[in-house]
Amino acid sequence: MRETLAVLNTNLPLEKLLNHIVNQACPLLNADAAAIYHLQMNGILTIQGLVGLSNEYIKYGNIPLGKMATGNAALTKKPIFILNTKELLEEPGIAQDLVIAVEKLSNEFSSLLSVPIEIREENYGSLTLYYRNQHSVTEEEISLAKDFSIQAALAIDNARMRMQIQQDAVTEERNRLARELHDSVTQNLFSANLIADTLPILMKRNPQKAEEGLDELRLLTRGALSEMRSLLLELRPHALEDTPLEDLLRQLAETASGRLRKPVMLNIQGQAFLPAEIRLTFYRIAQEALNNIIKHAEAETIEISLSIIPDSIDGTCRKALLLIKDDGCGFREMPDSAIHLGFNIMKERAQSVRANLEINSKINLGTTIQLSWNADIKEEHVSG
Numbered sequence: 141m142r143e144t145l146a147v148l149n150t151n152l153p154l155e156k157l158l159n160h161i162v163n164q165a166c167p168l169l170n171a172d173a174a175a176i177y178h179l180q181m182n183g184i185l186t187i188q189g190l191v192g193l194s195n196e197y198i199k200y201g202n203i204p205l206g207k208m209a210t211g212n213a214a215l216t217k218k219p220i221f222i223l224n225t226k227e228l229l230e231e232p233g234i235a236q237d238l239v240i241a242v243e244k245l246s247n248e249f250s251s252l253l254s255v256p257i258e259i260r261e262e263n264y265g266s267l268t269l270y271y272r273n274q275h276s277v278t279e280e281e282i283s284l285a286k287d288f289s290i291q292a293a294l295a296i297d298n299a300r301m302r303m304q305i306q307q308d309a310v311t312e313e314r315n316r317l318a319r320e321l322h323d324s325v326t327q328n329l330f331s332a333n334l335i336a337d338t339l340p341i342l343m344k345r346n347p348q349k350a351e352e353g354l355d356e357l358r359l360l361t362r363g364a365l366s367e368m369r370s371l372l373l374e375l376r377p378h379a380l381e382d383t384p385l386e387d388l389l390r391q392l393a394e395t396a397s398g399r400l401r402k403p404v405m406l407n408i409q410g411q412a413f414l415p416a417e418i419r420l421t422f423y424r425i426a427q428e429a430l431n432n433i434i435k436h437a438e439a440e441t442i443e444i445s446l447s448i449i450p451d452s453i454d455g456t457c458r459k460a461l462l463l464i465k466d467d468g469c470g471f472r473e474m475p476d477s478a479i480h481l482g483f484n485i486m487k488e489r490a491q492s493v494r495a496n497l498e499i500n501s502k503i504n505l506g507t508t509i510q511l512s513w514n515a516d517i518k519e520e521h522v523s524g
Contacts, residue, residue, distance in 0.1 A: 154299040158189025158292060162267075165288040166191060169281055171269035173249065176257065176292055177203065177210050178265045185210055185265055189292075192270065194248060200241035207231065207238060213254035213266045219282050220254045223274060250274040253282065255289045259297050267292055332360040359401055362394045380423075381416045385446065388423045393444055396430045404442045412450035412457035418513055421493045422446075422462055425486045429464045429509045432482055437468025437507065451515070460513045467506040 152160075162174035173192025177185035185203040187193075193201070203211045208228055209220040222228065225246040229239065245252075254268040267289040277285075335357045342350035380388075386408050397404040414422075426444070433439055442465070449459040483499055490497035490511060501507040 154296065155189060157295040157299065159191065161288060161292050161295060162189050162191045165267070165269065165285070169253075169269055169284055169288075170271070170275065171253075172272045173270040175201075175268050175270075176265065177214070177268065179205060179214055179263055185214060188265070194244070197241060197244045197248065200237055200244065203238070203241075204235075207234065208242065209252055209254040210266045210268045213256045213268075214263060217256045217258060217263065219256075219285065221277055221282070222252050223250075223276065225249055225252060245270075248272065251277075253277050253285055255282070255285045257289045257293050257296075259293045264293065264296060329360075329364050332357055332364065335360070356401055359397050359403070362398060364398055365394070381420060383419075385414055385419045385422055386411075388419070389426060389444060389446060392423075392426055392430055396434060396442060399434050400439075400442070402440065402442075404444065407443070407445040408448075409446070410448035410450065412448050412455055414448070414457045414460060418457070418460065418493055418495075421489050421495065422460065422511060422513075425489055425497070425509075425511055426462060426464060428482055428486050433464075433466050433468060433507075436471070437466050439466035439468035439506065442466045456515070457513075458515050462509075462511040464509045465506065470501045470503045470505055470507055472501075472503065 158176050162176060165171065165174050171192075173190070175190040175193055176188050178188040179185050183205045185205065187198060187201055190198070205211050206215040208231065209222045213220040225242070228234075228242045228246070234242070249270040249272055251271040251274050252268055253271075254266045256266055257264045267285065269285060335353050339350055339353050339357070342353055389408070390406060393404040393406040430442070430444075433442060443463070445461075445463045447459075447461040447463075448457055450456065451458040486499075486509075487497050493513065495511055495513040498510045499507070500510075
């Protein structure tokens with residue numbers, strides 16, 4: 141029982157958890173086979189976890205609610221014990237396919253015990269134990285069978301909660317992407333459309349203003365395109381992991397440029413293979429830094445530079461340095477501010493890959509963020 145409780149706290153699939161429970165229940169209850177039945181919407185109990193049952197029985201093993209010991213236990217929510225399984229053939233109103241199932245069952249097993257499985261007062265189904273030889277169960281065995289049905293209920297409930305959490309996470313991610321589309325891409329395209337509509341008039345009245353409008357239109361459309369590419373990458377994590385850091389930073393720069401309607405300078409020096417976790421960390425920190433600049437900095441210029449030093453022997457990256465500078469309003473860190481929380485997340489990301497993060501800011505003089513990683517450093521070190 142202790143081993144079963146330990147397994148319940150793992151992330152094993154529900155089918156494996158239930159199979160583990162019936163495998164544990166058989167020797168402790170002196171049973172030769174066991175199955176967990178789930179009550180479906182149509183009132184039929186179907187096998188969800190099993191051990192020791194023949195394929196011939198399983199083929200005909202769907203049991204209506206209220207029929208046989210398994211269906212009666214689920215209906216009455218009480219343990220049902222059958223000393224002689226041939227007695228089940230005498231049950232009134234039994235369908236022909238169920239007669240076949242009972243015949244196959246009685247040829248293999250002489251006795252059975254079925255206990256209900258309830259989850260938060262929901263009638264979930266039954267745990268049924270099968271005995272080859274006639275077996276008179278004791279009160280202690282019935283109590284232990286109930287304990288196993290409770291373990292099955294816990295396993296099912298935990299699996300449902302995990303599934304709900306995963307579904308909630310998917311929904312939240314979809315909502316986040318929808319907000320991103322509304323906040324950035326949709327607004328950029330709306331602005332681009334307005335500019336495109338006014339350009340023909342500006343061309344006639346003020347060619348210089350029209351040229352400026354074309355420049356702004358280019359920034360908006362490039363930014364919207366980069367934003368869409370970034371969102372598509374977020375939907376495909378493996379593609380994100382495989383994309384070179386230079387391309388990721390280029391997309392971030394064009395996205396920021398589109399949002400701010402100002403050029404964002406990007407300078408990349410050197411080239412070498414970076415481990416996937418390092419690439420993702422640099423990308424996420426750059427992403428967070430640029431989002432902070434867009435929301436809070438009121439900057440006129442933004443510079444992003446990446447310097448990569450390869451190893452002279454195998455060509456892998458030995459050192460990587462990322463600098464992000466802006467000439468915005470700067471800040472003083474406030475413990476409960478959104479900026480402070482964002483920087484904490486960035487620092488935690490840096491720590492996770494033993495990188496060094498430094499953040500320097502002065503009021504009205506802008507902010508500089510420096511992220512460095514050295515393949516030779518084994519100890520975690522973060523400052524800022």
